[in-house]
Amino acid sequence: MQVLRPASIADALAMLAGGDARLVAGGTALQLEWAKGLPKPRSLVDIGQIGGLTGITLAGNGLRIGALTTLGALERDATVREELPLLAAA
Known part of the structure; x- marks a missing residue:
């Protein structure tokens, strides 16, 4: 599994459009899914470095x-x- 780190929302959307990828901020929801046996995506798009997404x-x-x-x-x-x-x- 690869972790992609976009610099902008536009970059994140482009990475998601590329196929089997999921957004991740903290990862809690994904960990819960994986604990239930749901499949893991090929890529994670980590939005943690994109400014303006808090508040x-x-x-x-x-x-x-x-x-x-x-x-x-x-x-x-x-x-x-x-x-x-x-x-x-x-």
């Missing part, structure tokens, strides 16, 4: 949560606790 902001009538926002950040965020208390508690 929690109010967007319209909901929240926008960046793909690289950690669970700890969700737990500590006052807006999440106020607007989505079940998510904060989970």
